[in-house]
Amino acid sequence: AYHSEIEEFHGTVGNMAILPLRTQVRGPAPNVDVANDIIDESLYYWKSNIFFSTYEVKSEVDRVLIYITLYITECLKRLARCSSKAHGQQELYALAISRFDLPGDPGFPLNSIYTRPEDPEKMRQYILQLRHETGSRVLEKVFDTPDDRPSKWWTCFAKRKFMGKSLSGPGM
Numbered sequence: 044a045y046h047s048e049i050e051e052f053h054g055t056v057g058n059m060a061i062l063p064l065r066t067q068v069r070g071p072a073p074n075v076d077v078a079n080d081i082i083d084e085s086l087y088y089w090k091s092n093i094f095f096s097t098y099e100v101k102s103e104v105d106r107v108l109i110y111i112t113l114y115i116t117e118c119l120k121r122l123a124r125c126s127s128k129a130h131g132q133q134e135l136y137a138l139a140i141s142r143f144d145l146p147g148d149p150g151f152p153l154n155s156i157y158t159r160p161e162d163p164e165k166m167r168q169y170i171l172q173l174r175h176e177t178g179s180r181v182l183e184k185v186f187d188t189p190d191d192r193p194s195k196w197w198t199c200f201a202k203r204k205f206m207g208k209s210l211s212g213p214g215m
Contacts, residue, residue: 044090047104049081056169057146057160059110060103065166070172071165082177085111086184093203109153110170111177113210118181119201120211122193131193135178143170143210152208170200 052060053073063075063081079087085108092098092112100106121138125131144150145166147159158167185197 045091045151047081047084047108049082049084049104050102052104055103056162058103058158059106059146059166059169061169062104062107064172064176066172066176068172068175071169072172081107082111082173082180084108085115085177086180088112089115090200093200093205095205096207098206105135105159107173109156109206111173112205113152113208114174116201116203116205117210118178119185120197122181122185123198123201125193127180127191131182131186134174134184139171139174139178143174145170152210153206180196 049060049062052062052195054061056071061072063073064083065077065080066072066074081104088108089112092108093116098105098109100109117138119134121134122131125134141158145160146154146157147163148154151157181197183194188194
């Protein structure tokens with residue numbers, strides 16, 4: 044499995060690192076102008092990591108990578124059904140703001156490797172910030188086609204499950 048190469052972070056929430064992002068979305072993560080942030084790393088390693096059924100967590104940064112990897116899969120499930128980039132943008136916005144479980148909640152799929160946050164509201168804001176920015180970058184990659192249709196080279200992986208887990212419930 045591929046792990047994040049990011050080593051420095053500015054704090055934690057639960058046992059997830061709060062990493063700087065190249066984003067305009069407001070939230071706890073600081074906005075920085077860097078070539079590659081955790082979302083870029085997650086997108087780069089996604090097609091490789093998606094085939095692993097286990098993943099050794101080496102740092103708090105890897106927990107962020109795991110969450111983003113699972114969220115990319117949820118984005119692709121939605122985008123596979125979209126007929127245009129505009130439709131995809133609406134779907135991913137709705138997905139980003141939809142209700143989601145935090146670590147420690149009964150519906151969260153990876154409670155074994157995440158701890159319940161001391162500040163649940165800060166974690167909710169951080170995950171929401173990650174979801175918005177990840178969705179917009181996935182949209183740009185998947186709809187980087189001349190015909191305004193989703194790229195089959197991304198959507199063909201939509202049914203795969205990283206570590207056998209999914210952020211959505213069964214049947215979604």
